[in-house]
Amino acid sequence: MIKLLATGVWILVLTLGGVFAAAKFGNPNPDDHKADVPPPPQYVQSETVTLPVVTEGKVSGYFLVRSTLVVDDALMKEIKVPMPTFLTDQLYTLLVGDKILDLKDKGKFDVAAFKGRIKDGLNARLEKPLVKDVLIEQMDFISKEDIEAKDPSRKPERIVVNTDPPPPKPVATGASH
Template sequence: MLKLLFTGVWVCAVTLGSVYFSMQYASAPVLSDAEAERRASEEYVPGEIVTVPVIKDGAVQGYFLAKLSFSAKREGIAKLHAPLRQLVTDELYDLLVGSKFIDVADTGSFDLPHFKLLVKDGLNGKLGREVITEVLVEQLEYLSKLDVERASSGQAIAYDKPAPVVDRNGNVAADKLPEAAVKASGSVH
């Protein structure tokens, strides 16, 4: 009986010790004063889904769906003449409608870092000062007119093989692709 009591005390001591040490090592990373000040002066602005028609040769070819969120300066947001979400929607339409930025025939060449930089610079240019500090992509999709027709009639959308996101040099990061995408596309070059 005494042996069982000592075993229980020992298990409790080991459990409490492990919890204590794990809490000590799991503390938040220490930020520099400049980084902490920068984060305190910024605000996260959640986005909403924006549907932008992709127009080519005078006709709608499909729809680009984007949900973008932003990190923005608090003082800059306070000085805006309109709500930030509406300004973002307007800028996305200006940027994407009728532009050659999204090539419907070649979705594999989409450059995500360049897209984020383009949106950030476009918004800051429209606002006349640097308000947006970072663009955060929550969702990006392209649906062709055929996909929309199928979905509206209750049919399943037939997706082509996944289009990998490439960097500015045209390199595909195969290690960042989901395993299913690598298998579906064969060998990634």
């Protein structure tokens, strides 16, 4: 009988020791590493923006641009105007006002410089280093003739092809038990 009781106590001590060791050493404290991890970037995605191309006083076609801004989350909370509004205005300034893209010589279009000018222009306008990066998802040109032809086989002409992937989808956060 004493042997059976000693075996039971021995099993109980081993089980409790295993549970204690697992709780103590198994899972590090999540607060220890929170200070080391930078906050994830915030993405501000624009709708597809249609910008007219005016040549000799007439509309000759349209730019179709879809882009995303990678912004500083802390500074973003201070901005009251929606960022897509600023982005659309910057695109109008560069493509319609400054005409930085020559449609006759699209091969010389510098995508990195274009993205840099968008970033620098927005940061200068907002007077803070809010924009960290610009992602161009789509940049096409469609001529007025292609639109008027109403031919579904005529596609917009790609100016920028797959330079940046679309931003990641937001992860749903919920309580886990």
